[in-house]
Amino acid sequence: MHQQNVCKFNFNRSSDLVCANFIRETQKGQSELRQASGYYISLVLHGEGIYSVRGIDRDIREGMLFFVCDGDSFTISSESGIEYCYISFFGRRANEYIQRLGITSVNCVYDGYSELIPFWCDCLERAEQGNIDILCEAVLLYSLGALRPVQKEQSDVVTRIMTITQENFTDPDLSISSIADEIGYDVKYISALFKRRTGVAYTQFLRELRIKHAVFLMEEGVMSVKNVAVLSGFRDPLYFSKVFTSSVGMSPRAYIQSIETRRKGE
Numbered sequence: 001m002h003q004q005n006v007c008k009f010n011f012n013r014s015s016d017l018v019c020a021n022f023i024r025e026t027q028k029g030q031s032e033l034r035q036a037s038g039y040y041i042s043l044v045l046h047g048e049g050i051y052s053v054r055g056i057d058r059d060i061r062e063g064m065l066f067f068v069c070d071g072d073s074f075t076i077s078s079e080s081g082i083e084y085c086y087i088s089f090f091g092r093r094a095n096e097y098i099q100r101l102g103i104t105s106v107n108c109v110y111d112g113y114s115e116l117i118p119f120w121c122d123c124l125e126r127a128e129q130g131n132i133d134i135l136c137e138a139v140l141l142y143s144l145g146a147l148r149p150v151q152k153e154q155s156d157v158v159t160r161i162m163t164i165t166q167e168n169f170t171d172p173d174l175s176i177s178s179i180a181d182e183i184g185y186d187v188k189y190i191s192a193l194f195k196r197r198t199g200v201a202y203t204q205f206l207r208e209l210r211i212k213h214a215v216f217l218m219e220e221g222v223m224s225v226k227n228v229a230v231l232s233g234f235r236d237p238l239y240f241s242k243v244f245t246s247s248v249g250m251s252p253r254a255y256i257q258s259i260e261t262r263r264k265g266e
Contacts, residue, residue, distance in 0.1 A: 017093035019136030022124055024085045030076040038090030039098060040068035041140060043113065043120050045085060049078030051199075054105050055212060058199035060084075063114030065143060066199075067103050085120050087140055097144055106162055109199035116143060157183070157190060158197045165202075169209045170233045176202045210234065211247045218256055225252045 007023045020038065024045075048061035053074040060066055060082075068074050070090070076082070119142070123135045160183055161176075168174050176194070180187035194202045214232040222228050229240035229252075244252045 017091045017137065017140075018089060019133065019140055020088045020090070022085070022087050022127055022132060022136050022139070024083070024121075024124055025076075026083045030074070033073055033075055035073045036068045036070055036088075038070055038088050039094055040086050040088050041143060042066050042068070042084050042086035043116055043143070045083040045117055045121070047078060047080060047082035049076055049082040051076050051109065053108070055208065056106075056198065056200055056205060057208065058109050060109065060199070063112060063117070065110040065113045065116070065147070067098075067108040069098070069103070069105050069108065072105050085124060087136055089136075089140055101144060101147055104159075106158055107197045110147060111199075113143075113146065116146065157185065158194055161190060161194055161202070165206060165209065169206060170213065170231060172230075172233050172235045174206065174233065206233075207243060208247070211244055214240070214244060214252070215248065215255070218252070218259055223256050223260075225256070228252060 007021065042065065044060050044062050044064045044066075046062055048059065051058045051060045051066055051074065053068065053072050058066070060076075076084075120139055123139050127135045161179055164179050164182065165174065176191050177187050180190050183190075191202055194205075198205065210232045214228050217228050217231055222231065225241065226237045229235075229237040232240070234240035234243075241252050244255070248255060250258070
């Protein structure tokens with residue numbers, strides 16, 4: 001059996017780096033959309049799930065550190081169950097650390113930190129009102145110190161890829177190869193860099209943007225599957241239908257019918 005959730009709160013808030021709470025989640029995650037107030041650093045203790053922020057779904061699993069940035073809306077879901085700890089923190093030093101390490105809503109998932117799990121769990125167990133501020137800060141700073149900082153050049157490259165994609169995803173010719181040609185980088189390098197920094201393959205990121213736009217078009221009244229496909233960046237309506245069904249759980253035609261049924265009932 002999974003352990004019960006553990007929530008410990010820090011009321012000692014006099015410094016310029018405040019760790020507000022130290023929590024262990026042992027259910028299926030934070031499936032309801034939630035907006036972050038401050039920053040969150042999380043460590044997956046067991047299981048796997050999906051961390052979604054700003055329209056990007058990332059696979060998370062045991063040993064991964066992941067961050068939520070101030071103001072971001074996010075969900076964490078899992079079919080099989082996931083256990084993770086997180087510390088929420090804010091303040092002047094928090095902003096400085098996040099900026100120094102290049103942590104953003106895009107660069108927010110880090111793999112290979114299983115060695116931190118015993119340390120996090122031991123500190124959470126020991127935490128009580130007299131020492132929780134010290135232990136929270138110790139866990140936070142040690143974990144931040146263990147991160148391999150993102151080089152500014154790499155962060156800038158990923159940001160450019162994201163910007164170009166969000167501005168041109170309806171272009172059927174858009175691909176990681178075309179972006180590589182545009183910004184003057186090797187395609188294998190930026191493909192691997194994007195996956196490493198965002199936690200999702202570029203093809204998946206582009207596909208999800210297009211499917212979300214397709215849903216938006218249908219909701220806005222575009223009822224031709226072929227037109228929706230073309231306007232969303234898909235040349236082949238049959239391929240679009242396959243991808244849409246896999247992502248949404250029903251075919252484009254069935255989704256359009258569900259919209260029409262819903263509107264008739266209003």
